[in-house]
Amino acid sequence: MKPLGSGRFAALTLYAGTGLWVLLACLPILWALVISLRHYVDAFASPLRWFAPLTLDNYRGLWVEREFYVNFLNSVIVTAGAVSVSLSVGCLAGYAFSRYRGNAGFWLLIVALVFRAIPHSTLLPSFFLIFDTLGIRNSMFTLILVLVAINQPFTIWMLRSFFMNIPNDLDDAALVDGCSRIQAFRKVIIPVMWPGILTTGLFSFLLAYNDFLLSSALTNVEMMTMPVAIGNSINAESERLLMQGVAGAVSISLPLLLLIAFFQRQLVAGLTQGAVKG
């Protein structure tokens, strides 16, 4: 489509308006960044203070005194575990769903779609009962498997649509040359699938990294991930705790900013994957 207006004024309005809009959209995070570098008295001052002395106290308090690095490491373990299991299990299934033509495949895909819509909290009462009975409630391994399972329907659908873009001829050629299915999958299909795997991996990452509901319910204090630790500042009455929560909010967002900066193209591709086909 051509630019809306061709005049210089129209162009200026367009850029300024959109710029202002995007700035407003980023304001909550930007302001959190600003006040995370202030003392409480300046951060929530009345009347408002645009400029105030900077300090790193909140970050020091968070990372050193409150040992936020423990939460950071927990998040790294949970996220890395969830993404890698999710992708390996999902690739096998996504490939099968893209190549199998029978009725069973269709029905399982529909069931997966239904599972994708399940509100996560509805699973929690049963999780408590089952995990308590088995004695595996407060375990990172359990949390990882739960996150993988929750994410599996979405992963399968997305990977399947990427696998469908790879022509069948490729597998057929490999099969004719004497490969087994699994060899064809490993040696021929996966090497050309990396863009799809990367995109799906990003979304698995976001789900595991951002999860609060399941992580807060299924882990104890020592295993808290970053969102859960920050979520504890919801009710923070003490000024120190509150300001450390602000610093935590900025800390957890930095990796996400890097993610957008480096993988914008893949994020966009992933978001439009299901839509443009439909």
Add this chain to the structure above:
Amino acid sequence: MRLRSFLLFTAPTLLLMTALLALPLATTFWLSVHSCAPQFDLVTVQQSGPFGPRELTTQRARLDSRGHPVENCKFVGLSYYANFIGLGGSASGQAADLQQAGAPEVASGTSNRVFLAALSFTLLYIAATTPFVIFFGMTLALCINAMHRRARGFFISASLLPFVITPVVGALCIKWLFRDDGLVAQLLAIGGVHIYWMGQAWSAQLLVILYGIWQVSPFAFIVFYAGLQSVPQDTLEAATLDGASGWQKLRYVVLPHLAPLIVFVSLIHIMDAYRVFEPVLVLTKGAFSTSVQYLTYYVLLQENNPYKASAAAVLTLTGIAILLVPLLRRTWREQRGLA
């Protein structure tokens, strides 16, 4: 691909989804019509105090051979359900004696229709956010699409931020802006608007809705933006030659082309909005409004009653089942068409 290798390839997924999704769902149904409590025995103990020895009768939880408390489970039928939707008051209900005193936030006053209250706010949230998400997403897509190609990347990245941010953190950041001594609340106060944003129901609910629009609009934007890349150029040129104005081109060429995407975004958003949880937790603490997903979470973790929580969960699932019908029909047609 033959059925055997299909089953082999999908076995890990099917195992995971059966064990951690299907089985727990079935268990939820069972839990929701039962109630268990530890079994207590009356025991007589000898106590010796400064006034001499005496006998005392007290309760003690019965333990099994492994040292776990023995639980007595009984079938309570639909009494939790009845309670949640306001049929059968708590005084006469069978579950009344089993039910623990709910915190005032959720089970306040005489009304026990907590689920209906949660459902009505969830539906309000869906109805209030969907049109704005579509509108803002569309406007942003049209604006950025009209920009110079080189400027687009930056704007796309920046507008994606609310979408990828951790929901709990995003809601907290908005809360910090709207505290009485926060940035936006003070700017509004300068403009003459004095509101304690988290102090009453309507403004707290407004914040939750605002959060929803803020968080989901980027998704709509990206989908529409992708759709705009495939608008038929020759139709647009023909319209220009015929003397169509910019608005007419938008109305008669671009929007009809994007119509399926608008349906798609609405369906996905409705499904996701039904699960709204974090902003409700952060911005209202459940004091003024609860969403269906919040209700289950609260009853489970705060009231510590997995049986009652299961009933809330089943009611929640019933709602999503109804909402899912149009999406399933759409997918059905598509996939059958492909096969």
